[in-house]
Every structure is written in C-alpha cells, then in structure tokens.
Amino acid sequence: MEINSNFEALEALLDTKNYRALREVLSDTNEVDVALFIEELPVEKAVVTFRTLPKDMAADVFANLSSETQEVIIGSITDRELAVILDDLHTDDAVDMLEEMPANVVKRVLRNATPDDRALINQFLQYPENSAGSIMTAEFTxxxxxxxxxxxxxxxxxxxxxxxxxxxxxxxxxxxxxxxxxxxxxxxxxxxxxxxxxxxxxxxxxxxxxxxxxxxxxxxxxxxxxxxxxxxxxxxxxxxxxVDDAVDVMEQEATEDFEKMAAMLPSERPYLKTGVFSLAKNRILWLLVLMISGMITGGILGRYEAAFAAMPLLVTFIPMLTDTGGNAGSQSSTLVIRGMAVAEIQPHDLLSVLWKELRVSVVVGAVLAAVNYVRLIITYPGNEAVALTVALALFATVVMAKTIGGILPIVAKLFRADPAIMAAPLITTIVDAFSLVIYFSIATRLLAI
Amino acid sequence: MEINSNFEALEALLDTKNYRALREVLSDTNEVDVALFIEELPVEKAVVTFRTLPKDMAADVFANLSSETQEVIIGSITDRELAVILDDLHTDDAVDMLEEMPANVVKRVLRNATPDDRALINQFLQYPENSAGSIMTAEFTxxxxxxxxxxxxxxxxxxxxxxxxxxxxxxxxxxxxxxxxxxxxxxxxxxxxxxxxxxxxxxxxxxxxxxxxxxxxxxxxxxxxxxxxxxxxxxxxxxxxxVDDAVDVMEQEATEDFEKMAAMLPSERPYLKTGVFSLAKNRILWLLVLMISGMITGGILGRYEAAFAAMPLLVTFIPMLTDTGGNAGSQSSTLVIRGMAVAEIQPHDLLSVLWKELRVSVVVGAVLAAVNYVRLIITYPGNEAVALTVALALFATVVMAKTIGGILPIVAKLFRADPAIMAAPLITTIVDAFSLVIYFSIATRLLAI
Structure with a gap:
C-alpha cells in the first residue's frame, strides 16, 4: 500500500534514464509517496525526478516537499516552470513555502505569480503566526x-x-x-x-x-x-x-505540549532533521532554571545537616520520597493540562479539581504509606519510629504533591500563562522542596534529633 | 457561535412547557450543541427535551450523548421510538453505544433493530478493541x-x-x-x-x-x-x-500517551467524570513500582553513608543532581517517544538517535556543569574540590541520562513493549541510581573521603 519498498525500483529507472517508465509509475503513485521518494534522493536526482512528473501532479507533489527541497527545486527550474507550479499551488501551501524561504527566493516567486495570486499571497503572509488566517486557503467555492x-x-x-x-x-x-x-x-x-x-x-x-x-x-x-x-x-x-490542515495543527499542538511538559522549548522541525546545537539550545534554558531551583532545595536540605549527620539513615529515604512526590504531582498536573488542552477542564473547574485531587491523594497516599511502613518494619526491625516518620512524610508528600499538581496548571491559565509549563519538571522541583521540609519536620519531632 | 450561553433561555422554554418554541430553536441548532444542552439537564428534563426533537435530528443528537444519558433515554422511550432511532443511527455509533450498555439494554436494542442492522451490529461488535474494524461504519456508497x-x-x-x-x-x-x-x-x-x-x-x-x-x-x-x-x-x-473518527483516535491516543508518560494507566473517561477510586487505582500501580525502585536507589545511597557522614555538605547537592539528570533524560525520552508515535522515528534510527543524543548531551552537560562550577566557587570559596566534584558529576549525569533517555524507548519498541512506558518517571528512577553512583565515585576519589 505504501511505496517505500518500491523506492529502489524507482531509483533503478532513474539511474538507467528510463524517464518514460519512471513518469508512468509516478503518475500512478500517491503524491505524498512521490514527495517522500524525492526527499530521499540526492539533489540532482531529486530535481530530475521532479521535472519528470506529469504537469497535473507537480504542484501537489511540490506542496508535500520539505522547504529545503522546495528551495533546491525553485533554484533549478525556469521562470516558466515556476509560474505553472504557482498557478496550481493553493494559497496556504504557497504561504507555508514562502515563510521558510530566503528573501531573494521570495522575490523571484512573487515575480512569477499572477498579479491576483501575488496580492492574495501578500495578504495571507500578513496574518499572525498560529492564527486561523495563517492556515487558511483561498481556493473555496x-x-x-x-x-x-x-x-x-x-x-x-x-x-x-x-x-x-x-x-x-x-x-x-x-x-x-x-x-x-x-x-x-x-x-x-x-x-x-x-x-x-x-x-x-x-x-x-x-x-x-x-x-x-x-x-x-x-x-x-x-x-x-x-x-x-x-x-x-x-x-x-x-x-x-x-480538515487536513486542522489535523496537522492538532498533531503539532500535541507535540508542542509534550515538549513543554518535558521542559523544552517547542521545536519547529522533526527531531531527526534538527541540528545538535538547536536541540541543545531548546533544552538548556529550562534545565538551567530547574537546576537553580534544585539548588534552593539543596539550601533547604542544608538546614537539616545536623539531623542527618546524627542519623545518616534518614538520607537514604530522600530519593524515594522526592521521586514519589514528583511522580504523584506530575500525574495530577498531566491529567489537568491535557484536560485543558482538549477543553474538557475549564478554569472555573478549579474547585472541583481541588476537591477531587484531595480525595484521590488521600487514597493513594494512604496505600503507599502503608506499603512503605510494612516494608520498613521488616527491613529495619526495632526502628518503628523511623518507619513511622517515613510513612507519615510520604502520606503528607503525596497529598501535597497531588493538590499542587492539580491546581497549579489551572492557576497558570487564570494568569494567562501556558498551563503546559506547570508540568512534571516544575512540579517535581516545587514538590521536592516541600517534601524535604515535611520529612525533616516530622523527623526532628518524632525522632528527637 | 456556540450556544452554551443560550442554555438558560432554552431551559426557560422547557420550564414553561413551551415545547413548540423549544423544538423550533433546537431544530436550528447544531446537533453537538443540542447534545451538550441535554447532558446538562436533570434526567427528566433531558428525556422530555430529547422527545421534543424533530425526527430527523434524533439519531444525530443521540449519537453525541454520553452512554449514561443514552441509557436513560433508551429506558424512557417506547420500542417504536427506539426502532426509529436505530434505523437512522450509523453502525459505528450503534456499536459504540452497545459496548457501554448492560446486557438487558443490549438485548432490547437488538430486538428493536431490523434483521439486517442486527446482523451488521453483531458482526461489528466482534472486531477487537482498537482495531480498524472497531471504528468503521457500514454506511458507505x-x-x-x-x-x-x-x-x-x-x-x-x-x-x-x-x-x-x-x-x-x-x-x-x-x-x-x-x-x-x-x-x-x-x-x-x-x-x-x-x-x-x-x-x-x-x-x-x-x-x-x-x-x-x-x-x-x-x-x-x-x-x-x-x-x-x-x-x-x-x-x-x-x-x-x-476522518472525524480518525481525529477522535488521534486525540485519544495522544491523551493515552500523556497518561502513560506520567506513570498512569490510561483512562477511558474524561477526568471530571471519573470517580475518585478509579482515578486512584489508575495511579497507584506505577507509583508503587517506582517507589520500590526508589528504595533501591536509597540502598545505593546507603553504601555511601560513611562519605556523607564525613562531609554532610555533599548531601545538599543530591536533589539538584538527580533532578537535573531526570529532567535531562526525560527531555530525550519524550522527543523520541513522540517521534515514534507520529512515525517520524523508526526503530532502525537507533544509532542516529544515540549519536545525536551523545553530542547534544555533551553540549548541554558542559554548559550546566560550567554554570554550576562558577556558582559553587562563589558560594563556597575555598571548596574548589567540591565544586569540581559536583560539576563533573553533573556533566557525566547529563550525558548518561540523555543517552539512556534517547535509546530506551527505541529498545522498548524493539522488544514490542510500549515506548511511552519508558518515559519521564521510569527514566528518572533509573537515572537517579546511576547519578548517585557517579557522584559518590567521583567524590570518594577527588575528596579522599
């Protein structure tokens, strides 16, 4: 059904300069697959293949190419060929293409468009990024x-x-x-x-x-x-x-939410086609912000140096406690962020979410604390006070994490910030600090250290 | 454009029993909005409103109702009315409805369908969940x-x-x-x-x-x-x-991925309509698994008790180190998991991903380590060895986290496991253990403790 497996046969036709047969096969192939085939070819073969296409397919295939390949092809065809493609290209595809091109290419393209198309393209290029105007097309009935x-x-x-x-x-x-x-x-x-x-x-x-x-x-x-x-x-x-453009928007917006929720700046291009430095750039900012917040947590921990110097065993429960808090919080924040993205949770649901998360967190926290208590009594017999400390701290941490995780995204939205920013990494960092304070407050009281 | 604001006016018509006017307004309203209006009403009013609908709208509105409301309506209408709705309902909507109904309702529905429809519905109900057969409809040309x-x-x-x-x-x-x-x-x-x-x-x-x-x-x-x-x-x-059903699948699959990546079992129902215990149940399993892994990390930490008893300052850098490692790793895993979900990254890209993540992680790790080193020299003058330990450990942690984060989802896919399971929480837990080993190995060597 998909032609990926036929790419080699097609390339063989190209290598043997059997253009007539190539043209015949391509004209019976879906434009999306033809574009994928052209993308895989080295530059010169790509241009030759594109020129082999039947006229009525050229614009459709062109619209499905990456902007790099589009630029190469524009640079290799005559003004006349360009004019023919532009005439068949829908306004939304022409605008998408021009947004990625350097100024001299844009100039040449606009010079070869009909005056009507040129006016339309110039008008459509004005609409703000991510607006309905930026994804619409003019070819309606x-x-x-x-x-x-x-x-x-x-x-x-x-x-x-x-x-x-x-x-x-x-x-x-x-x-x-x-x-x-x-x-x-x-x-x-x-x-x-x-x-x-x-x-x-x-x-x-x-x-x-x-x-x-x-x-x-x-x-x-x-x-x-x-x-x-x-x-x-x-x-x-x-x-x-x-609807096909609406589907693209849904997929892009979901991808952006995944990226933001994993503490990255959203990227415009597919992973495999993004350069190392631009990937690194998208990731460093949030890691730095979260690292600095992590230092604050470290500072809080520093205040309890005496406690864990007196009882080093306490330190060994820190990763379990903070990780569980972070995971519990990001479960809640993820559900709420996604619910808001698909418009199922509205800001006025703040109190329902708070009430629901409170009850869920009591159930979850109680189960986890009980399991932990039993495990600690078995592993460290005679240390009931430590077991109780850890279990109580875990319960309080889960309740706190889920409550914060559930309502922070809604609060962000109320302040017109992007809820997706309030996702796992930020919640984890916030919850870390609180859970350590809870843990050592309980420890210093229960264990008299 | 949406009628939510008119719900009150509609309810007023209902309360004054002005059914003729209600019917007129509803017949000019989009079926999706009529269904939303009915969902908001108390049971009795919902049934009255549904029966007020013009015949040619009833099936469309019915298809847009939640299964709870569908069940209430089926329970309140005559066999004759039910037969009319079934006749107009598309097979996919009939099947969706029946999958949620108790056996006695299913029986009554099938009894009132025409023999042809009954055969078709029975056939469609056989297709496995999440298959093309389970979302298709029979009303084609x-x-x-x-x-x-x-x-x-x-x-x-x-x-x-x-x-x-x-x-x-x-x-x-x-x-x-x-x-x-x-x-x-x-x-x-x-x-x-x-x-x-x-x-x-x-x-x-x-x-x-x-x-x-x-x-x-x-x-x-x-x-x-x-x-x-x-x-x-x-x-x-x-x-x-x-395409409308394909769009629903895309949104549901994205939601499921969000849920799995935040360590939850995927839920079938919208957040606000899910009960407390079923939310808690979906969350507890993975939290328990990750909590137990967290205990292993704690065990590793226990092996270095002597080190942090000798130098309690070391403990204060643990949250920053493990959080940054977790965040760096989940950035990579998220990009790869999403790339695989939209079929842009294939299992055979394993080596390209590995090579890319290695280079990105060196850049990111170097920047974060440098910032940290400078910050530590300023905050703890005279403690250059500690600053160097933390910076080196941070660099190694980031490289390790991103490499593991990038390839584990692909490895999961190769073993036919769900890549989304390899997301933030699991990566964080794995990275925690490794980063502590790295940190204390460097510390014991550099600081001679």
Whole structure:
C-alpha cells in the first residue's frame, strides 16, 4: 500500500534514464509517496525526478516537499516552470513555502505569480503566526443565495478543478458576507429547481482570521467538520481551513505540549532533521532554571545537616520520597493540562479539581504509606519510629504533591500563562522542596534529633 | 457561535412547557450543541427535551450523548421510538453505544433493530478493541465499474441520504472486492457519459479490519484522507472509517500517551467524570513500582553513608543532581517517544538517535556543569574540590541520562513493549541510581573521603 519498498525500483529507472517508465509509475503513485521518494534522493536526482512528473501532479507533489527541497527545486527550474507550479499551488501551501524561504527566493516567486495570486499571497503572509488566517486557503467555492441547486451544481462543475474542497460551499452576498453553508450532499439530495436559500444552513460555525489556530482545530474536532469558513472583522469570507490542515495543527499542538511538559522549548522541525546545537539550545534554558531551583532545595536540605549527620539513615529515604512526590504531582498536573488542552477542564473547574485531587491523594497516599511502613518494619526491625516518620512524610508528600499538581496548571491559565509549563519538571522541583521540609519536620519531632 | 450561553433561555422554554418554541430553536441548532444542552439537564428534563426533537435530528443528537444519558433515554422511550432511532443511527455509533450498555439494554436494542442492522451490529461488535474494524461504519456508497458518471451521480442522489459520507465512493466487483475509489469531485468534473473505470483511482489506500486504529489514524494524517476503506482478509469491502473518527483516535491516543508518560494507566473517561477510586487505582500501580525502585536507589545511597557522614555538605547537592539528570533524560525520552508515535522515528534510527543524543548531551552537560562550577566557587570559596566534584558529576549525569533517555524507548519498541512506558518517571528512577553512583565515585576519589 505504501511505496517505500518500491523506492529502489524507482531509483533503478532513474539511474538507467528510463524517464518514460519512471513518469508512468509516478503518475500512478500517491503524491505524498512521490514527495517522500524525492526527499530521499540526492539533489540532482531529486530535481530530475521532479521535472519528470506529469504537469497535473507537480504542484501537489511540490506542496508535500520539505522547504529545503522546495528551495533546491525553485533554484533549478525556469521562470516558466515556476509560474505553472504557482498557478496550481493553493494559497496556504504557497504561504507555508514562502515563510521558510530566503528573501531573494521570495522575490523571484512573487515575480512569477499572477498579479491576483501575488496580492492574495501578500495578504495571507500578513496574518499572525498560529492564527486561523495563517492556515487558511483561498481556493473555496462560493455561491449566491438566488442560485438554484442546478445552477450551483453547474457552477461547481465549471470551477471545482482548482478548489481545495468543493464539498462544503459558502453562500455569500454582494459584500462577500457569509450568508449560509451548503454541502454537495445537500445539493445532490435536493431537487434541481430548489433555491439555495431554502436548503442552506444558516447556523454557521466560522472563525475570525485572528482566532488561535488551536481553537480552530478544537472546533473541527467538536463539530466533526470537513472545512470551516474564516471571516474578517466585517464578517466577509476571506478563506477556509480544511480538515487536513486542522489535523496537522492538532498533531503539532500535541507535540508542542509534550515538549513543554518535558521542559523544552517547542521545536519547529522533526527531531531527526534538527541540528545538535538547536536541540541543545531548546533544552538548556529550562534545565538551567530547574537546576537553580534544585539548588534552593539543596539550601533547604542544608538546614537539616545536623539531623542527618546524627542519623545518616534518614538520607537514604530522600530519593524515594522526592521521586514519589514528583511522580504523584506530575500525574495530577498531566491529567489537568491535557484536560485543558482538549477543553474538557475549564478554569472555573478549579474547585472541583481541588476537591477531587484531595480525595484521590488521600487514597493513594494512604496505600503507599502503608506499603512503605510494612516494608520498613521488616527491613529495619526495632526502628518503628523511623518507619513511622517515613510513612507519615510520604502520606503528607503525596497529598501535597497531588493538590499542587492539580491546581497549579489551572492557576497558570487564570494568569494567562501556558498551563503546559506547570508540568512534571516544575512540579517535581516545587514538590521536592516541600517534601524535604515535611520529612525533616516530622523527623526532628518524632525522632528527637 | 456556540450556544452554551443560550442554555438558560432554552431551559426557560422547557420550564414553561413551551415545547413548540423549544423544538423550533433546537431544530436550528447544531446537533453537538443540542447534545451538550441535554447532558446538562436533570434526567427528566433531558428525556422530555430529547422527545421534543424533530425526527430527523434524533439519531444525530443521540449519537453525541454520553452512554449514561443514552441509557436513560433508551429506558424512557417506547420500542417504536427506539426502532426509529436505530434505523437512522450509523453502525459505528450503534456499536459504540452497545459496548457501554448492560446486557438487558443490549438485548432490547437488538430486538428493536431490523434483521439486517442486527446482523451488521453483531458482526461489528466482534472486531477487537482498537482495531480498524472497531471504528468503521457500514454506511458507505458503493458503485460498479461499468456505471457511467451519470449513473453514479443518480445512484448517489437516490441512496446518499443514509450514508455517513458520499464524497468518496468505492467501486466494487460482484464479490464485493474493492476495485477502485472515485470521489464526488472526480464525478462532478467528468463528463456524464464517462465510464467509472476510466476515472477511478486504483492506487487505493485501504486497511484490513484487524489493523491497529492508531495506524489508521496515521494514514489519514499522512495522506490527508476524508475516509478510508476497510477490507476483510479476502479484500472484500466491509466498511469505511471517516476522518472525524480518525481525529477522535488521534486525540485519544495522544491523551493515552500523556497518561502513560506520567506513570498512569490510561483512562477511558474524561477526568471530571471519573470517580475518585478509579482515578486512584489508575495511579497507584506505577507509583508503587517506582517507589520500590526508589528504595533501591536509597540502598545505593546507603553504601555511601560513611562519605556523607564525613562531609554532610555533599548531601545538599543530591536533589539538584538527580533532578537535573531526570529532567535531562526525560527531555530525550519524550522527543523520541513522540517521534515514534507520529512515525517520524523508526526503530532502525537507533544509532542516529544515540549519536545525536551523545553530542547534544555533551553540549548541554558542559554548559550546566560550567554554570554550576562558577556558582559553587562563589558560594563556597575555598571548596574548589567540591565544586569540581559536583560539576563533573553533573556533566557525566547529563550525558548518561540523555543517552539512556534517547535509546530506551527505541529498545522498548524493539522488544514490542510500549515506548511511552519508558518515559519521564521510569527514566528518572533509573537515572537517579546511576547519578548517585557517579557522584559518590567521583567524590570518594577527588575528596579522599
């Protein structure tokens, strides 16, 4: 089904300069796989293969290439070839490409676009990063409310070729304001003579160009949409987002959350294609911040030097205690952060989360403390006081860790900070300090040291 | 755009028994929002509201309700009403519902389905959990290769009403084997008299009923699909998966990975709707496992009791050292686990990942060690040997943590274990033990204790 296994056969055709056969195989292959094949080739073969493609595939394959390969290909083709590709390329793909190109390439590309496309691309390039405007495309099907179903179907058959999707059509008035939505399914199931305004849906789910793209993806998932209209601040239709782009946003946002929750700056590129220094840069900042917080914890520990000098055994329980606290806290923070990312937990749920985490943590803490107490009595007979100290400290640590872990992400959100930042590493560092204070306070009281 | 703010107005109509107005407003409201409104209502009002819905909306709204509310509604409606809903419900939604119902409800539901639906539902209920078969639906549009475009469009107009999607149609032969795929766009852009087999696409992306649903979702994302055919082991078409269900799978799988990576058993239900004991149960197992590993770390620490009894200052650097090691390791493991989840990193990339992590860790480790050394010389003047010990131990810990963090998830995958299990908590526990050994080995040598 996927052609990865055929890459060698394709390369053989290329090596023997059997371009006609190559073209034939490629034209029957999915554009995504053709792009993957081209990515694997050395530069010169990549360009040759790209030029072998049938004209009607070139733009689709081009849109699926990495920006590096796109740049190489632009640098190797004529202005005329470039113009043909640009003409077939959807605005969102053209904009994605240009955002990654150096200025001289952007200039040449824009010079070879038609004036209309150039204006559109320049407009789309203005939308802020991560906005609905930055992921929308201009190739949608617009209809008028006074059309009949028959008119609409004819219009679609005449203009559909260049559209990113024809399945959801947008009914607009003279000012291009959005009046309604009609799907091709509605059209095909209605009578030819029906007027569009009798079958169109006026309960329209749309977003403004400035809306966060994450919210756009959330609406796609909530309402099971195939495409969504994007309007400007006068409610004029300027573009659409299609579900494939919404899916990309969901995956990217999830990846960013994974990265932030593991104390990294989010990266733009896939791991294997990111350089060593840029990977290191993304990781160092948070490690430094957390290392410095770790030093503060060390300072707290320093205050109890007398206690563990008197009873060195106490030190051996520190890793178990702080790790369990960190793990218990990050369980809670992870559930809450993810719940907020998929809009299932809202900031006004703060008290429900607090109440739930308190009860869960009492159950979890009691079980862990009991297991630990039994284990310590068996391992260190005669040291019941130490066993009790460790068990009590563990219980208190779990309750404290889970409560903090559950509510800190919500508090962050209330202060308009990113909840994902409040994840495992930061919770661990905070919980470490508290758990040591709890542990040694209990120890100094119970053990009289 | 969303109606949450109108819930009060709707409830007022309900309280004043103004059912006609309620029905009118609801019929203009998106089914997803109607379902959300019903979920918020007390049981009796929920049933009344559901019965107020226009017939053509009832099944769509029903499919969007939680299984608790579905059960309440099934228990309150007549067999006749139930039969009408079942007739309109797609197979995938019927199966999702039945999987959550007690046996007597399942019995009653199946008794009220048509014999054909009953057979289909029984067949679909057999597919293993998390397989393509478990998320597919039977309401697809099938065509024959000897149809013309005109025939096909007529067929779609006649049968499309009940289909989950009409936009991708499947061309099958007499044995129901899948021959090709044709989209409504292809049909509308072709001439009426064209034969289907001249325009259909035969490079079909399909999956077997037993394929993992995660792989299905990956193919949707890779090829930007709207729907995908599911075939049995004789290549006979048995169902389709639509993109909205693939999106749900992506979100659920990401949520499960978040949960596993924070040391929890994955949960089936949203956080706020999960009970305290079932949340506690999902969390205790891994905490216990990690707590016991933490005890092993404590045992290792115990071997150096003499060292930190002689120099208690050493103890104060332990939290900083182990936390930084844990964080550095989980950065690497998270990137690799996520990279594998989106199929960007494959097991055969093991050596590239190892080589990359080694280099990144040297850079990161050197920076952190240098910052630490300078800080210690300033804070503890005259203690250069301690500063050097801590800096060296930190460097070695970071390199060790990142190398282990980067390759353990891949090794897990090679042994067919879930890579997500090798995440932050487990890496932290492993790294803790190693970093303490490194730290005290360096300390005993450099400080002669």
């Amino acid at each position: 617009d209809l008028r409310r006074d059309m009949t179903v028959e008119d609409a179907i004819k219009h679609i058959r005449r203009t559909g070729e260049d559209r990113e999707t024809i399945y959801t059509c947008y009914v607009i008035d003279e000012q291009r304001k959005l009046d309604g939505v009609v799907t091709v399914k509605d059209l095909l199931l209605a009578h030819d003579e029906c007027a569009l305004d009798t079958i169109m849906d006026t309960d329209i789910i749309s977003v403004k160009t400035t809306e966060d793209r994450e919210e756009v993806a959330r609406l796609f998932s909530k309402y099971d949409l195939l495409s969504m209209p994007v309007v400007d601040h006068e409610n004029r239709l300027v573009g659409i987002v299609t | 099938d065509l024959r290769r000897d149809m013309t475009v005109e025939d096909a469009i007529k067929h779609i107009r006649r049968t499309g009403e009940d289909r989950e999607t009409i936009y991708t149609c499947y061309v099958i032969d007499e044995q129901r084997k899948l021959d090709g795929v044709v989209t409504v766009k292809d049909l509308l852009l072709a001439h009426d008299e064209c034969a289907l087999d001249t325009i259909m696409d035969t490079d079909i992306i399909s999956v077997k009923t037993t394929e993992d649903r995660e792989e299905v979702a990956r193919l949707f994302s890779k090829y930007d699909l709207l729907s995908m055919p599911v075939v049995d082991h004789e290549n006979r078409l048995v169902g389709i998966v639509t």
